[in-house]
Amino acid sequence: MAREIIINSAPYETRVALLEQRRLLEIFIERTRDKGVAGNIYKGRVTRVLPGMQAAFVDIGLEKAAFLHSSDLYAELGDEFIAEEATAPAEAPEAGGDAPETASKPPARRVPIEERLKKGQEILVQVAKQPIGTKGARVTGVISLPGRHLVFTPSSQHIGVSRRIEDEAERARLKEIVASERPPDGGFIIRTACEGLAKREIQGDIRFLLKLWNRIVRKAEQGGAPTLLHYDMDLVLRTVRDLFTAETHRLVVDNARDHQRILEFVDTVMPRLTPRIELYEEPEPIFDRFGIETQIAKALERKVWLKSGGYIVIDHTEALTVIDVNTGRYVGKKSQEETVLKTNLEAVKTIVEQLRLRNIGGLIVVDLIDMEDRAHQREVFDALSDAVKKDKARSKLLRISELGLIEMTRKRTRESLLQLLSAPCATCDGKGHVKATATVAYEVLRRIQREAALNPTLSQITVQVHPTVAQFLHEKEDRTLHLLEAKLDKKIVVKASADVHEGKYEITGVEAAA
Numbered sequence: 001m002a003r004e005i006i007i008n009s010a011p012y013e014t015r016v017a018l019l020e021q022r023r024l025l026e027i028f029i030e031r032t033r034d035k036g037v038a039g040n041i042y043k044g045r046v047t048r049v050l051p052g053m054q055a056a057f058v059d060i061g062l063e064k065a066a067f068l069h070s071s072d073l074y075a076e077l078g079d080e081f082i083a084e085e086a087t088a089p090a091e092a093p094e095a096g097g098d099a100p101e102t103a104s105k106p107p108a109r110r111v112p113i114e115e116r117l118k119k120g121q122e123i124l125v126q127v128a129k130q131p132i133g134t135k136g137a138r139v140t141g142v143i144s145l146p147g148r149h150l151v152f153t154p155s156s157q158h159i160g161v162s163r164r165i166e167d168e169a170e171r172a173r174l175k176e177i178v179a180s181e182r183p184p185d186g187g188f189i190i191r192t193a194c195e196g197l198a199k200r201e202i203q204g205d206i207r208f209l210l211k212l213w214n215r216i217v218r219k220a221e222q223g224g225a226p227t228l229l230h231y232d233m234d235l236v237l238r239t240v241r242d243l244f245t246a247e248t249h250r251l252v253v254d255n256a257r258d259h260q261r262i263l264e265f266v267d268t269v270m271p272r273l274t275p276r277i278e279l280y281e282e283p284e285p286i287f288d289r290f291g292i293e294t295q296i297a298k299a300l301e302r303k304v305w306l307k308s309g310g311y312i313v314i315d316h317t318e319a320l321t322v323i324d325v326n327t328g329r330y331v332g333k334k335s336q337e338e339t340v341l342k343t344n345l346e347a348v349k350t351i352v353e354q355l356r357l358r359n360i361g362g363l364i365v366v367d368l369i370d371m372e373d374r375a376h377q378r379e380v381f382d383a384l385s386d387a388v389k390k391d392k393a394r395s396k397l398l399r400i401s402e403l404g405l406i407e408m409t410r411k412r413t414r415e416s417l418l419q420l421l422s423a424p425c426a427t428c429d430g431k432g433h434v435k436a437t438a439t440v441a442y443e444v445l446r447r448i449q450r451e452a453a454l455n456p457t458l459s460q461i462t463v464q465v466h467p468t469v470a471q472f473l474h475e476k477e478d479r480t481l482h483l484l485e486a487k488l489d490k491k492i493v494v495k496a497s498a499d500v501h502e503g504k505y506e507i508t509g510v511e512a513a514a
Contacts, residue, residue, distance in 0.1 A: 002249045008287050009255035011480050013442050014235045017292045024295040030235035037127045039232030045225040046121045051114040061226035064136030070113040072140035103158045122225045130414045145209050148269040149194040152209040156187035164192040181206045252278045254286040283453030299357050310343040320363040340369045344380045352387035361412025370404045435503040441472045444505050452488040459512035460491040465505045470496035
């Protein structure tokens with residue numbers, strides 16, 4: 001299938017869309033004023049140890065202290081300790097998402113956290129999960145550094161291989177190459193991108209990762225805590241590192257500077273893919289050209305229609321996400337059981353696609369249409385299990401209950417699309433959602449560019465927005481407005497109007513004098 005990566009890069013926000021046959025599979029968004037910290041490595045200071053929770057809080061220099069659970073502490077092999085398998089700290093594109101083969105763990109006693117950490121102690125940690133909502137970041141003591149082909153795990157001696165590399169001879173070849181280059185201290189996870197590579201390419205990745213780790217160690221020895229020791233790549237380069245593979249038909253970016261950065265990076269690590277990189281220079285915004293804006297808007301709706309005429313409804317609470325399956329307009333051709341089976345089969349595939357697109361994590365309950373036939377229940381559950389295997393985020397499923405419910409969990413590593421692009425509705429006391437102020441503001445900036453492209457004779461573009469949006473644009477993105485004026489050679493006027501809904505805006509243009 002034709003897989004494409006489309007990158008919309010602006011001074012205020014970077015958006016990456018992963019498409020398959022022009023259908024949006026995943027969307028990643030990074031805003032300049034609140035860049036993600038997942039994958040960053042810090043020298044932190046323990047501020048509190050909680051024996052009852054077997055956890056600790058660590059000051060890493062962020063607004064809120066990070067949370068460290070005892071299961072995320074590195075443990076040495078031996079009679080007193082239990083071995084820990086190191087994995088990449090966050091899902092793609094923050095990290096590779098390649099699950100390594102499971103290492104056997106010796107039976108041993110886990111040392112209580114209060115015997116290993118003390119208040120004021122300095123400790124090396126890596127952010128495994130972004131701060132989400134009111135929660136601070138979650139960190140781990142199991143450091144992992146993802147490269148293009150490998151992940152280096154300084155606190156492990158193990159060499160793991162991605163499960164997606166199925167050929168046993170190739171797995172053995174790769175392990176032998178890595179084992180011959182592995183330092184005495186440290187292990188590696190061989191990523192899917194490593195399959196079929198020549199020995200020299202693998203050796204180059206090993207040298208790069210070891211050099212990077214040595215720099216981190218030296219910086220840790222020289223500075224106090226809290227200190228940022230290593231900042232992971234920005235979204236653009238993480239995307240190239242983790243998603244741009246031989247299966248990608250092309251990568252298109254609309255920013256000349258980022259285009260050059262991508263070319264330089266790819267020329268270093270995978271030069272054979274360089275011809276697939278394109279710079280988009282058309283006046284029409286890139287996400288409009290590829291039909292992505294419309295698909296993002298649909299990803300925020302509660303109801304998702306199925307091709308058969310049935311539909312699913314997605315509702316969120318603080319504790320879980322509930323997904324309801326309905327036959328809708330679909331009445332079938334043979335019997336009610338056949339209608340129910342077909343709707344449920346179509347629904348479970350769509351549900352997994354929506355979980356991935358919307359980045360929904362945590363506890364999820366799926367309310368299927370009731371099925372009497374046990375064979376039909378097994379068929380639907382197997383279809384859901386197969387669909388989940390294509391998702392990089394780890395999930396766990398429970399069998400269909402007597403009430404026709406499926407309980408599942410999906411690993412949560414960052415904010416969902418709904419959390420990122422919307423805010424609680426003040427009018428209904430938080431029971432619903434409206435677009436967040438930043439989301440509306442950035443839509444306005446994109447709309448201004450679109451109007452300018454469609455109407456090149458305009459001398460001025462005036463936009464009326466809600467006062468909160470106007471304030472955001474003037475205070476947070478004033479420089480962006482000036483740069484946009486210079487780029488478009490048009491005067492931009494932002495007017496605040498209490499009559500305009502918070503999520504809406506009105507744009508008018510003034511023709512240049514003849």
